[in-house]
Amino acid sequence: MPKIRVDKRSRIHQEVSKQGIVFNKDFGQHILKNPLIIQGMLEKSALRPTDVVLEIGPGTGNMTVKMLEKVKKVIACEVDPRMVAELQKRVQGTPFQAKLKIMVGDALKTDLPFFDICVANVPYQISSPLVFKLLLHRPFFRCAVLMFQREFAQRLVAKPGDKLYCRLSINTQLLARVDMLMKVGKNNFRPPPKVESSVVRIEPRNPPPPINYKEWDGLTRIAFVRKNKTLAAAFKQTAVTTLLEKNYRLHCSLKNTSVPDDFDLKTKINDILTEAGATEKRARSMDIDDFMSLLHAFNTEGIHFS
Known part of the structure; x- marks a missing residue:
């Protein structure tokens, strides 16, 4: 296992990917490396050949390239220019190049385009605002299959009386049906995060409830x-x-x-x-x-x- 050093000025994890990329803690970069987890998330997404997929934080593109095999188009929103370059290099000169659109910037500050499905290993620090940005997005999308920190995922699905039941729970469930899909251990990531993860499926209520x-x-x-x-x-x-x-x-x-x-x-x-x-x-x-x-x-x- 490579050693991890933390530079206090830049807070960049000095753990390097196979592509030679140093992962940045500020962006919540924990790259999903287990192909079985990626396969499971895509199966749960029920992707169609006609789908336009939005991916938030594609990283080095492990899930992106798998989706490009199955769908019409992938729109990848990435804040780190180094990851953008890696993703471009990965599809260059392949049939996938024309099917991939990369949006460079912060997903929370970006006007999201039309998409059918969102699939993402979500940077944990943007979990809550991203959920509501997606749920208030129009036109409606079919569903989102998202990986979150486990406790956050448990809050999303919590019911009245549960210990973790909170405003996040009821506000999300007002606008969407939320289902827990799978647990993901920390060793499935590079570098491993400090917390366990879970994958949830979010399906917007369409039409939405008739309230302000x-x-x-x-x-x-x-x-x-x-x-x-x-x-x-x-x-x-x-x-x-x-x-x-x-x-x-x-x-x-x-x-x-x-x-x-x-x-x-x-x-x-x-x-x-x-x-x-x-x-x-x-x-x-x-x-x-x-x-x-x-x-x-x-x-x-x-x-x-x-």
Whole structure:
């Protein structure tokens, strides 16, 4: 096993690939080296010859070249110019060259093109923002088969009452069906990461649920700040009441509705929670229907979260 030295100034792992590339920790570069794992991910993707596939972080292209054998086109989004050069070199002069489009840059800051499927060994530090960038992307894609840090993957599929159930769980499951596919040990990567990994399949709900996602996200953000607290306690926080009162007055002004002099937001919130039977509920055990009902109750009374 080659030694790994870390230069504190550049934080670059001095472990070199077969192609002579030094892996960069800042980009979360852990190259998937086991061909059986790659094969398993592609089988679970059910790729079609007509598919356009988006790959985030292709690295040296081990999975990319396998997909190019099966699909119409692969769009690879890569932030590291060294990996881009390696990928270009790998397909140069082959029939795959015309089927590969490389987008150089940060996937989170890039306007993603149309694609049918996303397959990726995701750099772990961008996991959460990438999931929501994909789920809010239009037009809809068929599915995504993604490798994440294991605990992150477990949060994606967690159900009400589970220890890892959180805002990530319910926000993702509102917009998509999420299934755990396989566990991947750290020794399947070069260099090995410090954590275990898992592969999940994410299938967007099409059509999406008929709610304003920003409103939904605002409500779950408040409820899950302290997921073990009652909703009554969560909504008593000064920062929460200040935000909701500001939103209430803004919406009233947009509708040319006057706010009564004796208006008391805290009383209004308590009345809504009581009427909805949600005063003693806790976010940790609430499901999507519970939050939908609660959001409707607040919005009906003019309380908004965005």
